[in-house]
Amino acid sequence: MKLLFLSDLHDDFWVDADRDLFEGIEDQIGGLDHLLIAGDLTNKPKVRWKYAFERLSKLLPLERVSVFPGNHDFYDFCLDGEDRLEQIASAFGVGYVQKKQLVFGSTRVLCATLWTDFELGAGRTINESHASARMNDFRHIRVASKGYRKLRPSDLVLAHRNQLDWLSGALAEDFDGQTFVATHHAPHPSALDSQHDNIAAAYASDLSELILKHRPERWFFGHCHGGKNSSVGDTQLINVSLGYPDEIADPAARIRDLIFEI
Structure with a gap:
């Protein structure tokens, strides 16, 4: 089976730049199993989202597509609005896989956004203050259940804990085959490069203990456009970010590299 793991499409940016992400690889995208x-x-x-799904539908049947949100998928929206995101995806036949498992033969993929715990480096208190001043998330995302107030780092810590609890439980379940994990945020600081130094805690958590305990074969992550592949124990950490149009000259080549055969 051929699976494409792809984060940070930022489809709207590519449309605004009048560039086609998939130009030259339409046949390969159409031949994907998922x-x-x-x-x-x-x-x-x-x-x-609907316009992005409409464009994807011209390349492959949308029942072969699954999605879970990253931070940008909540911009001009609310953190606690995932029911609406699921409705939009489901209306197009796209699977919404937040805190869900996909199974392809003898391979399972555990999926979650997995916001960070803000604990890297200087610690949570300093990181939360720094991130709230630097990151656009805290200007463009609201929390509907709190009177549509602006997002706070503490909201993301709670979301991280909720998703990490689910992931820990799913990893602990017996599975006769190989286990992959797919998250938006990175599971280890080794995935980051120097551009993330000042706000590293907004991009990654240190989940070494979880990884070494459960030893998934591969952990796919995004969010870090300039991030890098690394490993923790026997687990490969694979950056599947694409990025903005001004960051990548040949998106087709990048996408080809993110097609995996299982």
């Missing part, structure tokens, strides 16, 4: 979008499909999802 495409998993690991977050950051678009900003403003209530308006733009």
Whole structure:
């Protein structure tokens, strides 16, 4: 089976730049058994997700596509609005796989956004203050259940804990085959490069203990456009970010590299 793991499509940015992400590889995309979008499909999802799905539908049947959100998929929207995101995806036949498992033969893929715990480096208190001043997330995302107030780092820590609890439980379940994990945020600081130094805690958590305990074969992550592949124990950490149009000259070549055969 051929699976494409792809994060950080930012489809709306590519449309605005009048560039086709998949130009020259349409046949390869059409031949995929599955495409998993690991977050950051678009900003403003209530308006733009449907246009992204319409474009994807011209390349492959949408029942072969699954998605879970990244931070940008909540921009001009609310953190606690995932029911609406699932409705939009389901209306197009796209699987919504937040805290869900996909199974392809003898391979399972455990999927979650997995926001960070803000514990890297200087520690949570300093990191939360720094991130709230630096990151656009805290200007463009709201929390509907709290009177549509602006997002706070503490909201993301709670979301991280919830998703990490699910993931820990899923990894502990017996499975006769290989286990992959797919998250939007990175599971280890080794995935980051120097551009993330000042705000590393907004991009990754240190999940070494979890990884070494359960030893999934591969952990796919995004969010870190300039991030790198690494490993923790026997687990390969694989960056599947695409990025913005001004960051990548040949998106087709990058996408080819992210097609995996199992």
